[in-house]
Amino acid sequence: MKPAVVLVGPPGAGKSTVAAIVASRLGLAVRDTDDDIEAEQGISVQDIFVEAGEPRFRELEHRAVARALSEHDGVVSLGGGAPLHPQTRQLLRDHRVVFLDVGLAQAAARVGLNSGRPLLLGNVRGQLKRLMDERRPVYTEVASVRIDTDGRTPEEVAEAVVDVVKESR
Template sequence: MPRATPTSGPRVVLVGPPGAGKSTVAAALAERWQLESRDTDTDVETAAGKSVADVFVEDGEPHFRALERTAVATALGEHEGVLALGGGAVLDPATRALLQAYRDGGGVVVFLDVSLAHAAGRVGLNQSRPLLVGSPRAQWQSLMDVRRPVYEEVATVRVSTDGLRPAEVAEVIETTLREQRIAEPGA
């Protein structure tokens, strides 16, 4: 039986690690479906008046996570397009509960998975990613060891982005939703 499209909130929420392409895939999918895309990291930057990296350095991770929690809750409540969450947003229990309620209401959460080899080329594993400072490859792998089970827990479907351009990932998402009989916009 097809899943119902949610009556409010995003049509699709994208989660995944740094380098999975959440923001660019959200934009590609939104364009494909003629919807708006939104990124909670951008919402945090707007609220803080500075970059995510600066929030981490100047205000600390707990402050960033509080801003992120608010950004996710707000976006889940008011955005009706494609929503990309920051990579660590799913670690917050309140955010996971919101995502579960969203899924229970017919929403779709897509885990954009990526291997270290492909993520490294995409993000450069540089200092603009505050949690990857030091030994970026080891930090990324450590993050994934902790986060992978959580991404899998909150996700409706998993899509690998390895070797694919954002438009191709958007097409895979659309095809996967159709094949699994999960309603998507325009269906």
């Protein structure tokens, strides 16, 4: 069993929103690995970062991604940092991965300045730029396709993802 498509990208790219629309249009289920982690651990991603630290979260995240990739045949949305784990990158090689790319201005507007995202605490725009700069090469490495989300509605981005899925079937 393999997912129809896996979405990756930085915070603010619209992964969760687009995943839900794509799943609906294709008649598939959606799975978000951050939701899986929260359900398994019984606490929020933010609390895991605070209580256990980022290394522990990344291990939980890798396990959640591995399960989703082997158990789910719908649409999978990964947390923004999931592809940083070397073993996760290896697993993604066998899947249709779409990188939802977004510019800094759009990402900052979508994430907001009062972000509950643990890696964006403090100067949200500065932290977001740093994360995006660090992660872009990783997203590019794991992706089969890159879709620019700037200036596009979630529905327009979802339609582009649906096209990718239909073309590869």
